Amino acid sequence: MAPWGYSKENGPATWHKDCPIANTGVRQSPIDLITTGQTCAKYDSNLKPVIVSYPAFSEATFLNNGHSVQFQPSAGNLSELSGGPLTKKYKFEQFHFHWGNNDSEGSEHRVNGKMYPAELHLVHWNSESPNFSSFQEAVGSNDPHALCVLGFFLKVGAENASLKPITDLLSKVKNAGSSVSFPGKFDLKAVLPETLTDYYTYDGSLTTPPLAECVKWIVFKEPIEVSTAQMEAFRAVDDGHGKPITGNYRPPCPLHTRTVAASFK
Ligand SMILES: C[C@H](CNC(=O)c1ccc(S(N)(=O)=O)cc1)Cn1ccc2ccccc21
Numbered sequence: 001m002a003p004w005g006y007s008k009e010n011g012p013a014t015w016h017k018d019c020p021i022a023n024t025g026v027r028q029s030p031i032d033l034i035t036t037g038q039t040c041a042k043y044d045s046n047l048k049p050v051i052v053s054y055p056a057f058s059e060a061t062f063l064n065n066g067h068s069v070q071f072q073p074s075a076g077n078l079s080e081l082s083g084g085p086l087t088k089k090y091k092f093e094q095f096h097f098h099w100g101n102n103d104s105e106g107s108e109h110r111v112n113g114k115m116y117p118a119e120l121h122l123v124h125w126n127s128e129s130p131n132f133s134s135f136q137e138a139v140g141s142n143d144p145h146a147l148c149v150l151g152f153f154l155k156v157g158a159e160n161a162s163l164k165p166i167t168d169l170l171s172k173v174k175n176a177g178s179s180v181s182f183p184g185k186f187d188l189k190a191v192l193p194e195t196l197t198d199y200y201t202y203d204g205s206l207t208t209p210p211l212a213e214c215v216k217w218i219v220f221k222e223p224i225e226v227s228t229a230q231m232e233a234f235r236a237v238d239d240g241h242g243k244p245i246t247g248n249y250r251p252p253c254p255l256h257t258r259t260v261a262a263s264f265k
Pocket residue numbers: 121123135136137139140149205206207208209210
């Protein structure tokens with residue numbers, strides 16, 4: 001598998017070579033979330049608030065894998081997700097980010113064509129399926145909802161004290177392939193908005209190879225604020241070819257016959 005990335009030579013337009021589903025898939029992610037007109041998100045009054053139970057992580061690894069920075073707690077973590085459009089309980093696997101090299105680009109999902117400077121993805125897998133019992137198995141399972149990813153837009157504003165422990169660590173994983181064990185506890189719950197009631201949800205895929213079409217996406221309307229300095233810290237992380245990662249986002253994919261549901265009017 002030619003190492004995929006986000007440059008001209010190995011970026012999203014080339015991924016179909018090793019990963020045909022990039023062009024043939026009918027439920028690819030990300031998408032542009034349209035809120036008015038024909039193919040717009042449809043309000044669904046049955047959609048309940050998303051419920052997360054994120055006890056502070058005590059042991060975790062923070063890694064620069066060359067295409068993002070990823071926070072992965074040790075296997076014993078008990079963090080869970082349920083509610084919203086989900087019928088099962090999901091286990092937390094990792095979170096990571098996508099960002100751009102200026103404030104007008106960087107998010108993977110868009111709202112009426114608007115990009116945010118970054119997007120946070122909280123990755124979970126269905127822990128109640130009889131067909132798999134680990135994240136790795138879930139990804140390879142072909143189950144349409146094996147995974148659930150919560151997407152949060154980041155916008156520039158006040159410094160985010162809850163994310164500071166993460167953004168302060170970015171300089172320690174500047175080199176691709178580097179990782180550090182996260183010092184102390186991290187409270188992910190504190191990063192998220194109080195209420196997880198207003199979101200878009202649709203069936204999609206991983207946004208990076210293998211682009212598996214196994215993700216129930218939940219993208220929240222309310223962005224999370226971070227400071228300019230915190231955004232700049234992401235832009236100093238290297239991609240393994242001596243260059244900073246300055247745009248690890250995939251462009252929006254066709255909706256095909258999918259519909260997007262909104263939990264709010
Ligand atoms: C996918 C996995 C590596 N990728 C991810 O875990 C992943 C998670 C979330 C997103 S996003 N941006 O959509 O939230 C993207 C990628 C490796 N891996 C594990 C099992 C497995 C089987 C075949 C190929 C690769 C495999």
